[in-house]
Amino acid sequence: MKFINLIKKDFPIFNRQINGQPLVYLDSAATSQKPQEVIDAVVDYYWNHNANVHRGIHTLGDESTRLYEESRKTVSGFIGAKDPNELIFVRNSTEAINLVAYSWGRQNVNAGDEILISEMEHHSNLVPWQMLAERQKATLQYIKVDKNGKLDILDLKRKLSPRTKLVSVVHVSNFLGTINPIKKIAEMIKKQKILQSRIPLRGTKNKRFLQPLSLSSYPLLLVDGAQAVPHTPVNVKDLGCDFYAFSGHKMYGPMGIGCLWGKREILKNMPPFLTGGGMINTVDWQETTFTGLPDKFEAGTPNVAGAVGLAAAVKYLQGIGMENIRKHEIELTRHLIASLDSPARNASRSEAGGSARRRLLARNDGLLINILGPKNAQDRSGLVAFTLSANSKEIHGHDVAQVLDSQGIAVRSGHHCVMPLHAKLGLAATTRVSFGIYNTKEDINRFIKALNLIPKIFG
């Protein structure tokens, strides 16, 4: 992308200095920064159009409703949904997943059933299922993560059973960066459904069972796309999932707006999650009937400014092109991994007058970095978590982040809401660098330079 250096100018926050240095923001997986266009859209909504939706007859009410529903169209089109009403506005991915767990889960998951998630889930796609399993006396099972940080697909195959009601997996891991093969998983689930539909045929001569049966409705596939939608083209129809959850604030939109996409026929049969105003047909003293999609799942006054801001973010992303963004992030990730990978080993081999990269690594003397997740930039999204030792002593992620902050560089440290996998890997805390469209190789070079301070401070 020839204009990548100009993108930073679209984001007013990069005018800021942090500790006397221009900001290098490497924490977009936690939340992305917002371009001026998104901020303008939110301001314009409150300046010129603010009114409640679906209620007033007056001009502003009409404008506000139209803006809200246009936003739904823009965002649903962006992820390849055919019908905008399949897109429910919620607060964030967490709420989207909770909506499914409470509404669909309580209706469909019963004692003895199984819910299958992976070991690399963010707590947001783990805790709701733990709670549901406990309540419904169902079992929560985990697809293993292999030593390369990828999903063990054979383990998924082993664990799919007629008792599996739902498979819920993350599209892109916020910790390992792994991009999971959602299409392949959807195909495996489809095979399982076909297999299950034929079960009554076995051991029976009754002609009745030879009638073509409709495909089993289980298991369903939910995908947590919070870390995928901002970074790579996503098409829910193409992926073959039943639910897709994502957050606005990670894709350059405002905080407090997120989406749940679901297949129409599934959403239609689900009971409401939250109840109240805006989602009813009729209410009498004892009974209420509910509206259709999507209002049934949007009780109360919605976040209209958030939806409008999110639509502006989508248009901004479309202007750059998701394919271009993916290419740019692969390039950055490759550069980062090359800069981080075993610097101490490389440094000891490096000679004066070596390549630019070698010289960079040579300055890292005393640092040993262990990169988590797949090593190939093609297999992962634009984020890299690592542990770091300085002079053979492991340095806590918080200390790494604090030193980097002193140089104006923002990274995340801790367990990134993936505690069980950290425990399995024997890690207390890691440091994570994650990219947005505004990042450049120059940012990475500044980050590497700042890492050199660590052995000096803790050496």
Add this chain to the structure above:
Amino acid sequence: MSNIYHDLIIDHYQHPRNFGELKNPDAVVQEANASCGDLIEFQVRVKRSANREQRTEIGEIAWRGVGCAISTAGASLLSERVKQIRRISQISQISQAGMVELLGGDISHARIKCAILPLVALQKAIRNVAI
């Protein structure tokens, strides 16, 4: 940050005092900081006086755990402080501000929970022995 990793903290981080285990502790308390993955365990042994019923002073103290420079140095400094003051009533009165002061006073808002972790563990241990 320039001041956060001053000599005192780096010294206690690299050479933590009273790090280890006690043989027959009267109380063992683990405290974890969920958002960091830090874990600190304090072990205390009450001073055996002539009157065995009296549990007013800490005789021995040890701690172990994993954590960042701030929580590690904090636990180390706190264990030293306990050895100075000894009296359970006084130890239980160490405040969060007192803890920050013990660490040299220059702790940013984001790191307060790192600084407080050892204090929470220690005071829980103290509560368990003080009857």
